[in-house]
Amino acid sequence: MGKRGKKLLAPFLALLFFVSSAEVNGGSPFVRQEGDRVQRLPGQSFNVSFAHYAGYVTVNEDSGRALFYWFFEAVEDPVSKPLVLWLNGGPGCSSIAYGLAEEVGPFHVNADGQSLYLNPYSWNQVANILFLDSPVGVGFSYSNNSQDVLSNGDERTAKDSLIFLKKWFERFPQYKGQDFYLTGESYAGHYVPQLAQAIIRSQKLTGETSINLKGYMVGNALTDDFHDHYGVFQFMWSGGLISDQTYKLLNFFCDFQSFVHVSSECEKILDVASNELGTIDPYSILTPSCPGTVTFSKNKLLKRLHSFGRVGEKYDPCTEKHSTIYFNLPEVQKALHVNPVVAPSEWETCSDVVNENWKDSPRSVLHIYHELIHYGLRIWMFSGDTDAVIPVTSTRYNVDSLKLPTVTPWHAWYDDGQVGGWTQVYKGLTFVTVRGAGHEVPLHRPKQALVLFKSFLSGSPMPTLSEFVDS
Ligand SMILES: *[C@@H]1O[C@H](CO)[C@@H](O)[C@H](O)[C@H]1NC(C)=O
Ligand SMILES: *[C@@H]1O[C@H](CO)[C@@H](O)[C@H](O)[C@H]1NC(C)=O
Numbered sequence: 001m002g003k004r005g006k007k008l009l010a011p012f013l014a015l016l017f018f019v020s021s022a023e024v025n026g027g028s029p030f031v032r033q034e035g036d037r038v039q040r041l042p043g044q045s046f047n048v049s050f051a052h053y054a055g056y057v058t059v060n061e062d063s064g065r066a067l068f069y070w071f072f073e074a075v076e077d078p079v080s081k082p083l084v085l086w087l088n089g090g091p092g093c094s095s096i097a098y099g100l101a102e103e104v105g106p107f108h109v110n111a112d113g114q115s116l117y118l119n120p121y122s123w124n125q126v127a128n129i130l131f132l133d134s135p136v137g138v139g140f141s142y143s144n145n146s147q148d149v150l151s152n153g154d155e156r157t158a159k160d161s162l163i164f165l166k167k168w169f170e171r172f173p174q175y176k177g178q179d180f181y182l183t184g185e186s187y188a189g190h191y192v193p194q195l196a197q198a199i200i201r202s203q204k205l206t207g208e209t210s211i212n213l214k215g216y217m218v219g220n221a222l223t224d225d226f227h228d229h230y231g232v233f234q235f236m237w238s239g240g241l242i243s244d245q246t247y248k249l250l251n252f253f254c255d256f257q258s259f260v261h262v263s264s265e266c267e268k269i270l271d272v273a274s275n276e277l278g279t280i281d282p283y284s285i286l287t288p289s290c291p292g293t294v295t296f297s298k299n300k301l302l303k304r305l306h307s308f309g310r311v312g313e314k315y316d317p318c319t320e321k322h323s324t325i326y327f328n329l330p331e332v333q334k335a336l337h338v339n340p341v342v343a344p345s346e347w348e349t350c351s352d353v354v355n356e357n358w359k360d361s362p363r364s365v366l367h368i369y370h371e372l373i374h375y376g377l378r379i380w381m382f383s384g385d386t387d388a389v390i391p392v393t394s395t396r397y398n399v400d401s402l403k404l405p406t407v408t409p410w411h412a413w414y415d416d417g418q419v420g421g422w423t424q425v426y427k428g429l430t431f432v433t434v435r436g437a438g439h440e441v442p443l444h445r446p447k448q449a450l451v452l453f454k455s456f457l458s459g460s461p462m463p464t465l466s467e468f469v470d471s
Contacts, residue, residue, distance in 0.1 A: 029170055029171050029172070029173050032171050033053065033171050033172055035055070035337075036053040036054060036055035036071075036171070036337060037052075038052050038053060038054050038070075038335060038336060038337075039335065040335075041107070041116060041335050041336075042114070042329060042331045042332050042335060043110070043115030043326070043332075044107075045115065046116075046117075046118055048106070048118070049075060049076075050072060050073045050074065050075050050106070050124060051078075052070065052071060052072045052073065052106075053069075053071045053172075054068070054070040054071070054337055055068070055337045056069075056337075056339070057164050057167045057168055057171070059160040059161075059163040059164050059167070060143075060160065060163070063143055063145040063148055064143060064144025064145060065136050065142075065143040065145070065160060066136075066141065066142060066143075066342070067132060067133060067134055067135075067136070067141045067164045068096075068132075068133045068139055068140035068141045068338075069130060069131065069132050069133070069164070069168065070096055070100060070130075070131045070336065071128070071129070071130045072105065072106055072122075072128065072131075073124065073128050074124050074125070074126065074127055075124055075125055079175075079178070081126065081128055081178075082178060082179040082180065082181060082214075082457055083128045083130065083175050083178050083179070083181070084123065084127045084128065084129050084180075084181045084182075084183055084457075085130045085132060085165070085180075085182050086099040086103075086104060086105075086129060086130070086131050086132075086183050087099070087132060087134060087182070087183070087184035087195075088184060088185065088186065088187075088188060089184065089185060089187025089188045089189070089190075089191070089222070090138070090186070090187050090350050090351070090355055091152065091157075091354060091355055091358050091361075092137070092350050092351040092352065092353075092354035092355035092358075093138065093186075093187075093349060093350040093351075094133050094138050094139030094348075094349055094350070095131040095139070095184075096133055096327070097320070097323050097324075097327070097349035097350070098349070099131050099184075100131045101319075101323045101326075102319045102320070102323065102440070102443050103440055103441075103442035103446075103449075104119075104123040104129065104449065104453070105119065105122060105124075105131065106118060106119055106124050107119070108319070109319065109322040109323045109325075109326045111318075111322055112322070113321070113322045113323075113325025113326050114325070114326065116326075119446070120446075121442070121446035121447055121449065121450045123442075123450065125450065126450075126453065126457060127181075127453075127457060128175065128178075130168070132161065134157055134160070134161050134164075134191065135152045135161075135354070136148050136149055136152065136160070137149030137152060137353060137354040138351055138354055140333075140336075140343065140344070140347065142342045142343075142344070149351075149354060149357070150353070150357045151357070152357065152358060152359065153358060153361065154190055154191075154362060155194075155360055157191060158191070158194040158195050158197075158198045159198065161195050161198070162195065162198045162199060165195075165199070165211055166210075166211070169210045169211060176210040176212075177212050178212060179214045180211055180212050180213050180214060181214055181217065181378075181456075181457070182195055182196055182215075182216040183216065183217045183218070183219075183453075184218055184219075184221075185218065185219040185220050185221060186219075186220055186221065186222060186389075186390060186439065188218060188221065189218050189220075189221025189222040189223050189365070189390070190222060190361065190362075193218070193365045193369060193372065194365065194368065196216050196372055196377060197368050197371060197372060199211050199213045200213065200372065200375060200377075213377065214377065214378055215377045215378025215380070215456075216372075216377065216378075216379060216380075217379070217380040217453075218380075218381055218382075219381075219383065219384065220382075220383055220384055220387050220389070220391075220395070220439050220440075220441070221381060221390065221395065222259060222390055223364070223365055223366060223369075223381075223394075223395070224363070224364040224365070224366050224397075224398050224401070225257065225258055225259045225363040226256060226363070226364070227394055227398045227401060228259060228390055228394040228397075229250075229255050229256075229257065230393075230394070230397060231390075231391055231392075231394025231396070231397050232388065232389070232390070232391055232394055233247055233250040233251055233254070233255075234393050235391035235392070235393045236277070238393075239388065241277050241280070241285065241388065242273050242276045242277065243276055246269065246272050246276055249269045249272070250266075250269055250270070250273060253265045253266045253268075254266040254269065254270065258361060258363055259363075260358055260361040261358075261361065277388075281438070282388040282389050283387055283389050283438050283439035283440070284386055284439060284440075284444060285386050285387075285388050285438070286386045286436070286438075287386075287438065287444070290318040290320070290321070319443075320349050323349060324347070324348070327347045333347075366398065366401060366402065369402055370402070373402070373404070373428035378456070379428065379429045380430045380431075380456050381395055381398075381429065381431050381432070382431070382432040382433065382434060383396075383431075383432070383433050383434070384433075384434050384436075384437030384438050384439060384440070384441040384445070385421065385433045385434065385435055385436070386436055386437060386438050386444075387438045387439040389439050390439065392433055395431070396431075399424075399429065399431050402426070402429065404426035404427050404429055405426065405427045406424065406427075407426060408423075408424065408425035408461060410423070410424045411423065411424075411464070412465070413432065413461075413462030414463055414464060414465045414467070415447065415448050415451050419435055420445075420448045420451065420462070420463075421433040421434045421435040421437075421448070421462075422435075423461065423462045425461055432452055432455075432462055434448050434449065435448075437449075451463065
């Protein structure tokens with residue numbers, strides 16, 4: 001049966017299974033699925049037309065490691081829509097805190113910390129979106145072995161995430177074989193290609209095809225420590241944020257350092273740079289910062305610590321603080337099926353413990369790009385061009401180093417007749433900048449981010465000016 005037929009049949013099969021198995025078989029995936037369904041949340045004053053589910057998936061029985069997810073079905077006709085996993089970085093930051101509650105998810109938190117509003121540019125307008133808190137120690141994800149949160153690293157994160165996905169598809173079998181994409185930002189520049197590689201390699205071994213991975217997209221993504229450092233310092237210097245002297249010293253002491261495990265010499269000069277930056281928000285250099293929350297120390301380099309003001313759009317620069325109130329409310333945790341026995345004593349947007357105890361972090365993931373481009377995955381990289389943490393210069397050095405043939409040369413793309421950013425299409429990779437967006441592109445430019453997401457999903461280039469003139 002062709003893909004089309006399968007897609008059309010899927011809803012009927014799902015329904016049939018549900019009706020029959022719910023009655024006869026308590027172990028059915030649809031019963032477990034239904035058990036994860038989230039009803040109305042505290043502070044939710046609106047109705048939604050889509051279903052959503054939250055819960056744990058055990059990824060290691062021996063240690064008792066379980067990852068927490070929150071899954072939003074597409075607004076319309078979910079079984080015919082692609083499935084997309086979103087991951088935030090840190091390492092140690094929650095995809096629910098950032099991806100869901102202030103970027104691409106449908107529910108954002110109001111300033112009172114008690115109520116929600118609907119994000120009109122939510123990515124579940126066009127796809128099913130799965131938010132995963134990864135690895136253990138992040139958000140509501142936990143381990144019953146306390147050593148685990150002190151020994152997280154890239155390799156186990158990828159392995160656990162792969163196990164999570166396999167088991168998640170068992171719980172949501174109606175999405176097996178559906179077009180599947182990975183997305184994420186920042187340190188997820190490691191997680192996403194590593195997980196893509198783990199999926200592809202596992203499939204080659206087992207021949208199992210439930211996870212129908214078609215591609216991935218990463219934003220302001222940590223990719224290669226040398227290029228990323230080099231690009232950061234250049235961006236800060238050319239933007240006039242640091243002195244000539246500091247620029248030289250940063251290049252001398254930090255260019256060849258690991259991003260996550262920094263030498264003390266490099267750390268010293270990063271502190272000098274931090275003082276020169278003042279209290280601007282390095283994650284979004286042109287917008288006001290939430291008062292009293294900005295720091296720029298080496299451990300916090302990749303973290304989302306604080307929020308942003310925004311030029312020209314209505315926006316609350318302290319949204320993270322509101323999420324921290326909301327997700328610590330016992331009634332909210334209850335509604336999300338958080339088990340009080342294993343819940344963190346305090347829910348945090350980013351875990352310092354996870355961040356500061358991070359183990360393996362390879363200096364580059366570019367070799368994975370080579371492998372996966374060769375494999376034929378759809379790969380997009382985007383960059384908010386006012387981020388000074390993993391800036392557009394860094395990503396350009398990374399893309400350039402891949403030495404891919406150009407399909408469509410550098411040109412502006414448009415949204416509503418305005419330049420949304422710039423793009424270049426290479427054989428095997430599409431690069432897109434988003435003008436005026438910081439580190440969290442969908443936070444600053446939600447409308448343009450949805451345009452980007454739609455283009456990525458359809459595999460078509462970013463809109464040009466003529467598309468607007470003609471229509
Ligand atoms: C939500 O749905 C319920 C039940 O259909 C209805 O009574 C209520 O008025 C709706 N609320 C809003 C805000 O539309
Ligand atoms: C962790 O321990 C708690 C308390 O004993 C238990 O309820 C939970 O199922 C365990 N989690 C896992 C993943 O084994």
